[in-house]
Amino acid sequence: QTGSVSAAVGQLSGSVRIRIIPTLPWKEDFESLTSIPSHWINATGKYELRALNGSNVLVKKADNPFLRRARVYMGPSDFSNYTVEVDALATTKRRQMGVVGVVAQRYQLSLLGSHQRLELQSWQPETQRTAKMPFKWSADKWYRLKLEIATLPNGTVRARGKVWAQESTEPKEWHLERTDNYPNLQGSPGIFADATPTEVFFDNLRVYSTK
Numbered sequence: 001q002t003g004s005v006s007a008a009v010g011q012l013s014g015s016v017r018i019r020i021i022p023t024l025p026w027k028e029d030f031e032s033l034t035s036i037p038s039h040w041i042n043a044t045g046k047y048e049l050r051a052l053n054g055s056n057v058l059v060k061k062a063d064n065p066f067l068r069r070a071r072v073y074m075g076p077s078d079f080s081n082y083t084v085e086v087d088a089l090a091t092t093k094r095r096q097m098g099v100v101g102v103v104a105q106r107y108q109l110s111l112l113g114s115h116q117r118l119e120l121q122s123w124q125p126e127t128q129r130t131a132k133m134p135f136k137w138s139a140d141k142w143y144r145l146k147l148e149i150a151t152l153p154n155g156t157v158r159a160r161g162k163v164w165a166q167e168s169t170e171p172k173e174w175h176l177e178r179t180d181n182y183p184n185l186q187g188s189p190g191i192f193a194d195a196t197p198t199e200v201f202f203d204n205l206r207v208y209s210t211k
Helices: none
Strands: 002-009 012-019 026-028 047-052 055-060 069-073 082-090 099-104 107-112 117-121 131-134 143-151 157-165 176-180 190-194 200-209
Touching: 082 099, 099 143, 099 200, 107 143, 107 157, 117 157, 117 176, 131 176, 190 200
Parallel strands: none
Antiparallel strands: 002 012, 026 200, 047 055, 055 200, 069 190, 082 143, 082 200, 099 107, 099 190, 107 117, 117 131, 143 157, 157 176
C-alpha cells in the first residue's frame, strides 16, 4: 500500500510519501491486480497489465522511444541476501528483440535479445566487471530468469544467475557467477526491460531470502 502524510505548522507545510511493503517472500502472478502496484518505483506510464493467452502479464510498453529502458524497484533499498525469479518473453520487430532482466541488491541479470547474450552486471556503465556469455534464445517464448545474491563470511558478495526455457526443468549449474570484492551490500529487488523496438513481457515474479 501507499499513501501520504501531510502536516502544517503556521505558514509552514509539507508532505511525505509512505510505502508499506511486506517482508519476504513475495509471489506475484498479476492475476488479482487491476493496475501496477502503487509502491513500485519507476513503473508508472512505462509498464501496464494486460491479458495474454487467458492470464494477466506485466508489459513493458514500446510506445515512447525516450522511455524504452526502464528499471523498476519494488522494495526497500536496504534489502540484502535474496533471490529474484521471473518469467520473461520478448517479441521481435524488424529483426530486433528487446532486453529482459532482473535486479537484486544492485546486481542485474539480463538477456539481450538482438545480441543473443546473457550478462551479469554489478554496475551497468562499468563493463570490465560484467560477466557474460553467448546465450541463444527465441522470440515469443517464455524463459525463467533467476538471480541469487549472497554475502559470504569474508565480506564479499557472490552473485550468480541462470536462465532456462519455461517448459524445461531448472538446470543444476549456474550460467554466470562472480564474487565481488567491492560489493553492493544492499539494494531493492526489481526488473529491467529495454523495449527496443517492441514490447517485452513478465509473469510469475518471486522474491525470497537466499538460503
